[in-house]
Amino acid sequence: MEGETVWGTTAIVGVGETDYIRGADDHVCDLILSASMDAIDDAGLAPSDIDGIIPPPGFMTTEEIAANLGIDDISYHVSVLMGGASPTAALQTAAMAVSCGLAENVLVTLGWNGYSALRPKADARPSKRSMNLGPMGETVRNLYAPYGLMSAAQHYSLYLRHYVDTFGIPEEAAATIALTCREHAHNNARALMRDRPLTRADYDASPYIAEPLRKFDCCLETDCAAAVIVTSVERARDLRQHPVVYLGGAEGHPQPADEIASRSDLLELGIHRAAPRAFGRAGVTAHDMDVLEIYDCFTYVVLLQLEALGFAEPGGAADFVAGGTIGMDGDFPLNTHGGLLSQGHCWGLNHVVEATRQLRHDAGPAQVPDAELALVTGYGDLGDGSIAILGRDR
């Protein structure tokens, strides 16, 4: 099969993450370096073993990371600019680099001052370090912002409203995503919302931001960083941690990817195109998964992704998530760390970290018993999508 040297031949061997907080005392570069060093330590490697870097889309460069950590020979680096889909898409690039021999040990990292700098906050010390907006910048500046649409919630509501009205999606379904992520955050000492309960009454009372999105349909703004190390399965087996194999993955882009209103189908997102590719490459199906870590910038975006992945027909995700299916005791526990909605927002690299812990059987109170296969998705910019399918090594 085409690409057979890429899929199943690399593994995640180290993970690191900072706390998820509002108003970090550390500069965004300190956060990124802390998480990166934690991931390198976790793998039992030294910085000099790292020879590939995929840095965040903005905030800090490969060159700065290498200079700080004392990585003196970078043989491969590349940036992935897909907004929140970037880190999960970066795994396929890391796997490609390792399996092709461009690098042996690749550091994928993302950190940001998502609370302290995204919008000015009275209690935060800002930094001029910012994200690389990629293709979104021009579109928002010219076509959306003049109409009063400046936030992601507003941009995505252009098609989420279409989704809700076309299929009659009940608010109950979105509330289920929000409440499930919050419950799961209570199992996670690192989650920002670890001891803050959320009831259905709280959800119903929360104001609309951009319909259909209420406040509790929207993810958290946090300062944080995460990092993972990718190497070959062969090397992984000699390292400290139980290897978590990258079985397959994919990215996909809606058409056109740089503008929403002109799409012939408002509800065909990047993940609709990525899903068949990812499952084909990994040789598994959606229903084989033991754990789902789904990019949850907004609750309704989770519902759309579940449909794209094949868990339900278009419009059917509301029924799929009802009745505890995505809870810890359900068939498909979802966002076992609390997700972007209740752990914190690290562009989904926190989803990759959590999936890795699950498959190491090292997820503490959040552990899904005997987890063997995990699915991670990323979603970003104006609907780009990425998927990683991970498996516990034999």
Next chain:
Amino acid sequence: MIGSYVPRPEWLMLDWHHACLEADMVTIQRCASCATWRHPPRRFCAACRSRESAFVPVSGAGTVRSYAVSHRSMDPGWHEATPYATLVVALDEQVSLLAATTSTPNDLALGMPVQCSIERRSDDFVLVWAEPSDETPDIRPAASGR
């Protein structure tokens, strides 16, 4: 004027705004080779790869494909107007574009016929508005129902 932010477009995007100002109505880019309409302005025709095009005045008649209802905005000028709707309008020329509206969100529905017009916001920028039209809804192909 609702909203405070008026961008300063350049090159091709600026040409579109100037064409609308000159025609005093909505114009849409059309391929000079295969006559395919396209928006937002692009440098190539995706259908035939021609680089030749013109901004052609259109009737402005269309239907609501979707709409956002904002309850807050980072633009203080728009924030004052909350809750406000922003429409995705499918023009009769089979292209879609964003439009502001004075309609209250509760009066809107997918498929509703609307009429677009332009508001001059600067020498280099027009804002497109769309309001419900009196015309009886005709039977149009469903807007990308999925």
